[in-house]
Amino acid sequence: MKVRVTVMLKDGVLDPQGKAIGHALHTLGFGNARDVRVGKVIELDLQDCTAEEARKTAEDMAKNLLANLVIEDYAIEVPA
Amino acid sequence: MKAAIVVFPGTNRERDMALALKRVTGVAPRMIWHHETDLTGLDLVVLPGGFSYGDYLRCGAMAAHSPVMGAVRAFAAKGGHILGVCNGFQILTESGLLPGALLRNAALRFLSQDCYLRVENAQTPFTRRWAKGDVFRTPLAHGDGNYTADPATLERLEGEGRVAFRYASAAGQVQADDVDSNPNGSLNSIAGVLSENNRICGMMPHPEDLVDPLMGGEDGLPLFEGLVEAVVR
Numbered sequence: 001m002k003v004r005v006t007v008m009l010k011d012g013v014l015d016p017q018g019k020a021i022g023h024a025l026h027t028l029g030f031g032n033a034r035d036v037r038v039g040k041v042i043e044l045d046l047q048d049c050t051a052e053e054a055r056k057t058a059e060d061m062a063k064n065l066l067a068n069l070v071i072e073d074y075a076i077e078v079p080a
Numbered sequence: 081m082k083a084a085i086v087v088f089p090g091t092n093r094e095r096d097m098a099l100a101l102k103r104v105t106g107v108a109p110r111m112i113w114h115h116e117t118d119l120t121g122l123d124l125v126v127l128p129g130g131f132s133y134g135d136y137l138r139c140g141a142m143a144a145h146s147p148v149m150g151a152v153r154a155f156a157a158k159g160g161h162i163l164g165v166c167n168g169f170q171i172l173t174e175s176g177l178l179p180g181a182l183l184r185n186a187a188l189r190f191l192s193q194d195c196y197l198r199v200e201n202a203q204t205p206f207t208r209r210w211a212k213g214d215v216f217r218t219p220l221a222h223g224d225g226n227y228t229a230d231p232a233t234l235e236r237l238e239g240e241g242r243v244a245f246r247y248a249s250a251a252g253q254v255q256a257d258d259v260d261s262n263p264n265g266s267l268n269s270i271a272g273v274l275s276e277n278n279r280i281c282g283m284m285p286h287p288e289d290l291v292d293p294l295m296g297g298e299d300g301l302p303l304f305e306g307l308v309e310a311v312v313r
Contacts, residue, residue, distance in 0.1 A: 013183065013228065014183065014226075014265070016184055016185075016186055016187070016188045017184065017188065064145075065137070065141065065145060066137070068141065068174065068181055070179075070180060070181040070228075070229070070230070071181045071228060
């Protein structure tokens with residue numbers, strides 16, 4: 001079962017990388033780019049489980065290791 | 081004082097730390113590889129600086145789940161003294177032994193420079209050789225040292241005197257939005273924090289790098305001298 005965990009800095013947490021990329025995009029002429037945020041995508045394959053179990057396992061993984069909940073939020077996708 | 085330094089793959093500041101500890105205890109500290117779990121008989125465990133596990137995922141995230149950290153957690157629960165410097169501080173926050181987190185430096189650049197720290201609480205094993213308000217010089221070298229915590233945690237830390245050190249000017253002026261004195265942009269200029277029982281201290285700058293006139297100064301020595309006094313055995 002393929003699982004994708006997206007980890008983003010929480011709203012309100014300063015994202016200097018996103019800011020720098022935003023500046024660079026403006027320099028390149030993409031003047032309408034706003035609110036650039038940088039995150040991580042972690043993809044993995046879970047063996048022998050249903051979509052629901054996969055989601056639950058990924059949730060545990062995100063809470064314990066993949067995301068730091070002090071500064072980050074996560075989202076889980078289990079593509080059908 | 082029986083001290084040990086934990087070494088992870090990618091740790092690179094363990095020898096500086098060993099020099100500092102040997103200078104105050106007279107004996108070389110034990111080096112503990114990240115697979116080891118026996119911390120019997122120790123008074124102080126130090127998590128030194130470096131780039132444990134290549135800073136993969138987040139600085140300190142992988143190290144926080146290594147076998148030795150289970151033993152370090154148990155050591156903490158029994159009231160053991162723990163010092164985490166730089167990557168060691170990041171590991172302590174990632175493992176939940178200290179609150180908050182270290183973000184990318186506000187200006188994005190890796191910083192390698194001296195800074196000044198103001199002692200905010202002198203009633204701890206780490207700061208007892210100083211007086212509140214004392215200012216000392218210390219080197220720093222990190223890319224992710226921008227301390228942050230949610231408002232409730234911050235209020236608790238400040239209210240309970242658990243900010244050990246703040247970045248300051250040489251004259252002791254603290255101004256969080258001033259890049260000269262607070263180079264990484266830390267919230268409230270926080271450079272070092274303490275656990276509830278004051279026995280765990282994490283800080284980004286490197287006091288172990290100024291402990292001998294040959295290093296250009298002994299500004300960091302009081303931290304280690306104070307620890308020896310506090311942990312007499």
